[in-house]
Amino acid sequence: MKKVVIIAQTKEGQLSDTSIQLISFLSSFTPESILLVAIGEVKFASLPASKSVDVITLSEGLWTDSSAITPLVKAVEGYAVFGIKSIQVDNLVSLLAASSSQEMISGVQQLSYAAGKYTINKSIFSGKASLTLTTESATYFSLNRNFDFSGNAVYGEQSISSVSALPVASGSNASILALKPITGSIPLPDAALVVGAGRGLKDPGNWTIVxxxxxALGAATACSKPVSDLNWRPHHEHVGQTGVKISPNLYIACGISGAIQHLAGVNGSRIVVVINNDPEAPFFKHADYGIVGDVNDILPRLTKKLQSH
Known part of the structure; x- marks a missing residue:
């Protein structure tokens, strides 16, 4: 592995834990150089790396067209580009790949590198199967949020050789019409923990327990398609084959039977916990852990337990 670009996720100037893990993981392949790309100012309190890291900070602009992203396309030329799945990262990585006419591989669950080739495992057919492939040509990769970094981290002292700012290209047609930051709930595609619920809640008024x-858990909320069809919950919370597809570290399904359409949206989850009063519910066959019981009784008890710690 010669040169590596990492599209970093940041919040309030801090690198996310997954970005730090990704730096450590890719450092284990001893690349010649590492280039970190971050939007806005980044505070480097502790940056794990086995080699020095160059940093490009993108000015706060709208990176949504080819003219705006041209400087970054040139800056990452000749690098392999990696990012952990999120709305922002996926948009940026896919735009870079399209702008440079290069192949992009998304949904990566496992990755190794040897003799100039990447070996990749990813899910296909809405998670019903997995695919292992080897490639020399792909240079853009989006890794699943539940990508397993265990056993691959290499930690060293922080060493940042240079930091540069990359402005939006002059003459760009992009402009900021309005800034509407997401507040409150955690966006489903970015959530590491998700609690989903279905018609087992019996009434939309019971949704407060979810x-x-x-x-209390620090999780995002989701729902099954029947729930959104009944207007119990907004459509953007619908997880499934025709809704949002997620890959959190933990998915807790409450009162959801486990229809194949719903499973197609959640089978990228690392750990699945099912709570259902029907011991024959299909979802139990796909769960790592199961609780047989009424969600309207179990969830308040779990919430109370979490709040007491």
Missing amino acids: EDFAK
């Missing part, structure tokens, strides 16, 4: 549990 929200209380999710808040």
Whole structure:
């Protein structure tokens, strides 16, 4: 592995834990150089790396067209580009790949590198199967949020050789019409923890127990398609084959039977916990852990336990 670019996720100037893990993981392949790309100012309190890291900070602009992204396309030329799945990272990586007419591989679950080739494992057919492939040509990769870094981390002292700012290209047609930051709930595609619920809640008025549990756990909320069809919950929370597809570290399904359409949206989850009062519910066959019981009884008890710690 010669040169590596990492599209970093940041929040309030801090690198996310997954970005730090990605730096460590890719450092284990001893690349010649590492280039970190971050939007806005980044505070480097502790940056794990086995080699020095160059940093490009993107000015706060709208990186959504080819003219705006031209300087970055040139800056990463000749590098392999990696990022952990999120709305922002996926948009940027896919735009870089398209702008440079290069192949992009998304949904990567496992990755290794040897003799100039990448060996990749990813899910296909809505998670019903997995694919292992070897490539020399792909240079853009989006890794699943539940990518397994265990056993691959190499930690060293922080060593940042240079930091440069990359402005939006002059003459760009991009402009900022409005800034509407997401507040409150955690966006489903970016969530590491998700609590989903279905018609087992029996009434939309019972949804507060799901929200209380999710808040205590620090999780995002999701729902099955029948729930969104009944207007119990907004459509953007619908997880499934025709809704949002997620890959959190933990997915807790409450009162969801486990229809194949719903499983197609959640089978990228690392750990699945099912709570259902029907011991024959299909979802139990796909769960790592199961609780047989009424969600309207179990969730408040779990919430109380979480709040007491």
